[in-house]
Amino acid sequence: MxxxxxxxxxxxxxxxxxxxxxxxxxxxxxxxxxxxxxxxxxxxxxxxxxxxxxxxxxxxxxxxxxxxxxxxxxxxxxxxxxxxxxxxxxxxxxxxxxxxxxxxxxxxxxxxxxxxxxxxxxxxxxxxxxxxxxxxxxxxxxxxxxxxxxxxxxxxxxxxxxxxxxxxxxxxxxxxxxxxxxxxxxxxxxGLNRLDRLNSKRAQVWQDCREKLASYAAASGEPPALKRLHRALMITELKKRVAYESELSSVAEACIRKNGSELVCSQVFG
Structure with a gap:
């Protein structure tokens, strides 16, 4: 919340x-x-x-x-x-x-x-x-x-x-x-957990953040310039997800804090 x-x-x-x-x-x-x-x-x-x-x-x-x-x-x-x-x-x-x-x-x-x-x-x-x-x-x-x-x-x-x-x-x-x-x-x-539709919407946000975190990690095998560009893009997208105005931003924040590295968290929340 x-x-x-x-x-x-x-x-x-x-x-x-x-x-x-x-x-x-x-x-x-x-x-x-x-x-x-x-x-x-x-x-x-x-x-x-x-x-x-x-x-x-x-x-x-x-x-x-x-x-x-x-x-x-x-x-x-x-x-x-x-x-x-x-x-x-x-x-x-x-x-x-x-x-x-x-x-x-x-x-x-x-x-x-x-x-x-x-x-x-x-x-x-x-x-x-x-x-x-x-x-x-x-x-x-x-x-x-x-x-x-x-x-x-x-x-x-x-x-x-x-x-x-x-x-x-x-x-x-x-x-x-x-x-x-x-x-x-x-x-x-x-009834925060009783509505399947709400649980599903939160799951979509969670999965989207997990995919972006995985994409950030996968960039480690790319050439240096591309790696920096790819990771910067993922951080930008994750920041959009946790922005105050974004729907279910608290779900995105929970996912990133629980699944992201210390480095990612410092970039998204720092």
């Missing part, structure tokens, strides 16, 4: 922010849960608005923030990372009130492929059970979600590897026991 960069000096379109702020104010003034639920239902067009959706899509070059796939897998949704309705643990058990006060907060939004968003649904388990509350601004900082957030360094905890079922998400080498547990929870909750 590649971390999504959300520049701190940028914000969604001003006219959308005005509408979202008004909805949030009304939400905070609602007296009962029924009033809040009705308002969220009535104002759901706010997070479905093309203005915010397209702005969020542009932050990650039209890729799903969780799978890093460009939509050959499913349609895009604007996902509430912290669910706005009820929240449940893995297995959709132990329902609790959700993060209703974040319903119109763009910083809680993530671009998500439809099939992944449907699988995630309202599941949002915590490690220590302490859940944030709307009246304590510091409570969010004390919360320890089990799900990895693609807008944070959490994303680096997921890597990829090949097996008989294709290219699958796995914990990054060196991750400790707690982090590995978070990775496995995330893979289960959002």
């Amino acid at each position: 590649r971390m999504v960069h959300v520049p701190k000096d940028l914000a969604p379109p001003a006219d959308w922010l005005t509408k979202a702020a008004a909805a949030s104010a009304a939400l905070n003034n609602a007296k009962t849960k029924d009033e809040r639920d009705a308002l969220i239902e009535a104002k759901q067009a706010i997070w479905r608005d093309d203005r915010i959706r397209n702005w969020l899509l542009g932050l990650f070059h039209n890729k799903c923030w969780y799978s890093e796939a460009q939509e050959a897998v499913s349609a895009y949704h604007v996902d509430h990372f912290r669910p706005k309705g009820q929240v449940t643990d893995v297995g959709r058990i132990n329902p609790e009130p959700g993060y209703w006060w974040l319903a119109f907060d763009w910083e809680n939004y993530r671009i998500c492929g439809q099939l992944i968003n449907v699988k995630k649904n309202d599941v949002f388990p915590l490690i220590n059970g302490h859940r944030a509350t709307p009246n304590d601004t510091n409570s969010m900082k004390l919360e320890a979600p089990a799900l990895l957030d693609p807008t944070t360094e959490d994303a680096r905890l997921i890597s990829f590897d090949m097996d008989e079922d294709g290219c699958r998400a796995v914990p990054t080498g060196g991750a400790d026991e707690e982090d590995c547990a978070r990775v496995m929870t995330t893979i289960e909750v959002i």
Whole structure:
């Protein structure tokens, strides 16, 4: 998974922010849960608005923030990372009130492929059970979600590897026991390995990188000038594969780091 960069000096379109702020104010003034639920239902067009959706899509070059796939897998949704309705643990058990006060907060939004968003649904388990509350601004900082957030360094905890079922998400080498547990929870909750089409797309990227690495190694038997030219071309192609804007660039990075020589890695990532 590649971390999504959300520049701190940028914000969604001003006219959308005005509408979202008004909805949030009304939400905070609602007296009962029924009033809040009705308002969220009535104002759901706010997070479905093309203005915010397209702005969020542009932050990650039209890729799903969780799978890093460009939509050959499913349609895009604007996902509430912290669910706005009820929240449940893995297995959709132990329902609790959700993060209703974040319903119109763009910083809680993530671009998500439809099939992944449907699988995630309202599941949002915590490690220590302490859940944030709307009246304590510091409570969010004390919360320890089990799900990895693609807008944070959490994303680096997921890597990829090949097996008989294709290219699958796995914990990054060196991750400790707690982090590995978070990775496995995330893979289960959002279904990172359940879509054959996604596994196949990742496998194609992996195989392409393996072929380029093999081509780089095979150039050792060529005349010096041709060898330099051939290897420079392969490095250029591999750099394109791991570029931030490229689809499934994190898969390409995992393949190169696991299969490339130290020399190749220094040229691609140096």
